Amino acid sequence: MTLRGATALLALLLASGHAGARPETDPTPLHYADAAEETRFHALTATLRCVQCQNQSLADSDAPIAHDLRREVLALMRQGRSDAQIRQYLVDRYGEFVLYRPRMEPGTWLLWFGPAALLLAAGAGIALHLRRRGKTHEVPLPGDDQEW
Amino acid sequence: MTSASSTRRVLLVAGGLVFLALVVLLAWGVHRSGDPARDTLPSTLINKPAPKFDLPLLHSPDIRITPETLAGAPYVLNVWGSWCPACAEEHPVLTRFALTKRVRVVGYDWKDKREDALAWLEQRGNPFLLVVTDEDGSAAIDWGVVAAPETFLVDGKGMIRWKHSGPLTDEIIHDELIPRLSRLEQAQ
Numbered sequence: 001m002t003l004r005g006a007t008a009l010l011a012l013l014l015a016s017g018h019a020g021a022r023p024e025t026d027p028t029p030l031h032y033a034d035a036a037e038e039t040r041f042h043a044l045t046a047t048l049r050c051v052q053c054q055n056q057s058l059a060d061s062d063a064p065i066a067h068d069l070r071r072e073v074l075a076l077m078r079q080g081r082s083d084a085q086i087r088q089y090l091v092d093r094y095g096e097f098v099l100y101r102p103r104m105e106p107g108t109w110l111l112w113f114g115p116a117a118l119l120l121a122a123g124a125g126i127a128l129h130l131r132r133r134g135k136t137h138e139v140p141l142p143g144d145d146q147e148w
Numbered sequence: 149m150t151s152a153s154s155t156r157r158v159l160l161v162a163g164g165l166v167f168l169a170l171v172v173l174l175a176w177g178v179h180r181s182g183d184p185a186r187d188t189l190p191s192t193l194i195n196k197p198a199p200k201f202d203l204p205l206l207h208s209p210d211i212r213i214t215p216e217t218l219a220g221a222p223y224v225l226n227v228w229g230s231w232c233p234a235c236a237e238e239h240p241v242l243t244r245f246a247l248t249k250r251v252r253v254v255g256y257d258w259k260d261k262r263e264d265a266l267a268w269l270e271q272r273g274n275p276f277l278l279v280v281t282d283e284d285g286s287a288a289i290d291w292g293v294v295a296a297p298e299t300f301l302v303d304g305k306g307m308i309r310w311k312h313s314g315p316l317t318d319e320i321i322h323d324e325l326i327p328r329l330s331r332l333e334q335a336q
Binding site: 051091092133 | 293
């Protein structure tokens with residue numbers, strides 16, 4: 001294939017897009033009333049996950065839905081809603097997934113305490129094993145006078 | 149037999165079980181990676197009332213549509229945009245289904261310019277009974293819309309019964325949408 005052919009193919013592949021392709025128009029940038037509002041907004045959106053680009057926070061993502069959700073979060077802040085209320089608003093619509101820090105509840109106990117429980121179990125297993133081995137027989141140390 | 153060797157055997161068996169569990173987990177992960185819908189979030193709205201909205205008709209913006217306008221019988225709500233290549237890919241499938249007149253198919257034009265949407269339907273044909281427009285996408289947040297296309301099934305009482313994210317295929321319509329629709333109709 002010629003270089004030109006390859007370039008054309010690449011352009012075609014890039015243009016074909018996928019389910020998450022973006023709308024033509026980019027929403028207008030957000031304007032903050034004051035520095036305090038901006039600080040609170042950035043702190044809040046950094047703890048929320050973008051529902052489309054799932055490994056980015058709502059603050060970082062450039063997905064169209066992230067633009068819309070940022071605008072919505074700012075609007076809710078201006079309505080006087082607390083951070084907890086805004087998080088709940090998003091959880092109601094998109095599920096627990098939007099929270100980077102999952103809430104403590106029976107459904108997330110395994111997530112919160114699983115690693116610690118695993119570590120404790122492994123530690124207990126090793127301790128038990130060592131104690132039992134210590135009781136039964138001593139491992140003979142190789143003597144210093146061993147001949148090589 | 150000493151207790152040390154029996155402990156060793158227990159540890160060996162436990163280690164083997166842990167290893168097997170790991171293999172199963174990894175195999176499941178590899179299997180799942182082939183699923184195109186692996187990143188789809190489950191909708192929080194299943195078996196909940198469809199959100200309130202009040203949106204203009206695409207073809208005559210003076211007329212506004214609310215969930216009450218559509219109540220009384222099931223309908224399928226398809227979220228699309230003229231900017232969305234996957235919606236164009238889905239369009240023939242959706243059109244074939246709409247032509248069977250099995251259920252009302254309502255279009256939800258999302259984050260789109262009116263003239264672009266009209267041209268898109270003009271060019272490809274309009275399978276929808278009616279199309280509502282949500283130009284700035286604010287009403288779609290209540291529906292938990294992430295990316296077009298998405299398709300909802302709403303029953304006659306206005307409850308959301310099913311959602312599919314991504315383009316519809318004949319298989320999905322046949323295996324998932326139609327059986328649910330039949331169940332709704334029997335329940336009525």
